[in-house]
Amino acid sequence: xxxxxxxxxxxxxxxxxxxxxxxxxxGSISSYYWSWIRQPAGKGLEWIGRIxxxxxxxxxxxxxxxxTMSVDTSxxxxxxxxxxxxxxxxxxxxxxxxxAAYGDYAVDAFDIWGQGTMATVSS
Amino acid sequence: DIQxxxxxxxxxxxxxxxxxxxxxxxxxxxxxLAWFQQKPGKVPKRLIYAASSLQSGVPSRFSGSGSGTExxxxxxxxxxxxxxxxxxxxxxxxxxxxxQGTKVEIK
Numbered sequence: 001x002x003x004x005x006x007x008x009x010x011x012x013x014x015x016x017x018x019x020x021x022x023x024x025x026x027g028s029i030s031s032y033y034w035s036w037i038r039q040p041a042g043k044g045l046e047w048i049g050r051i052x053x054x055x056x057x058x059x060x061x062x063x064x065x066x067x068t069m070s071v072d073t074s075x076x077x078x079x080x081x082x083x084x085x086x087x088x089x090x091x092x093x094x095x096x097x098x099x100a101a102y103g104d105y106a107v108d109a110f111d112i113w114g115q116g117t118m119a120t121v122s123s
Numbered sequence: 124d125i126q127x128x129x130x131x132x133x134x135x136x137x138x139x140x141x142x143x144x145x146x147x148x149x150x151x152x153x154x155x156l157a158w159f160q161q162k163p164g165k166v167p168k169r170l171i172y173a174a175s176s177l178q179s180g181v182p183s184r185f186s187g188s189g190s191g192t193e194x195x196x197x198x199x200x201x202x203x204x205x206x207x208x209x210x211x212x213x214x215x216x217x218x219x220x221x222x223q224g225t226k227v228e229i230k
Contacts, residue, residue: 058217
């Protein structure tokens with residue numbers, strides 16, 4: 001079955017760029033959308049944005065100026081870069097499958113999530 | 124942005140109770156709504172998709188209803204393993220938005 005695994009440095013300094021990767025195993029990333037979501041400790045879930053395997057993206061306006069997502073179909077990976085980080089960006093970051101481009105989109109929307117990776121912004 | 128207002132934000136319930144959680148969208152989202160369960164330190168788990176379709180493997184005591192702006196998650200006969208935080212998510216438009224969560228605690 002399809003599994004997602006996030007990876008990246010656990011500690012980032014303020015004003016630097018947070019870089020995370022989501023590796024998809026057990027299936028192809030092609031023809032699906034992939035979203036990033038984050039959750040600060042003890043708080044709710046925030047959608048960051050999503051990317052399609054063509055490279056087209058949709059970002060949360062609240063983060064848009066600092067977010068870049070990319071896809072590497074040869075490695076079955078999607079990536080997230082968040083620039084100019086502050087302590088407010090400290091959170092668990094999840095990637096999730098965000099539906100199929102063909103057929104009934106809702107069936108696969110947010111059905112599979114990675115285990116999440118903790119990113120701490122601190123000097 | 125579409126605001127998702129979830130209520131209540133917390134509740135106490137007993138095993139065997141029927142629990143109802145509501146999500147109200149600030150504008151119509153058709154049936155592009157999902158419900159998630161999250162336990163402490165765990166990954167959100169999708170329970171319901173397309174407002175009322177039960178995720179495979181999820182017990183039938185969970186059900187969802189609604190369309191447009193008003194949605195409900197119902198848990199019939201609450202079980203010990205159901206004590207958790209529940210979130211709704213609209214994926215009709217951008218940005219996707221979650222409800223603030225409902226924490227279901229043991230009475």
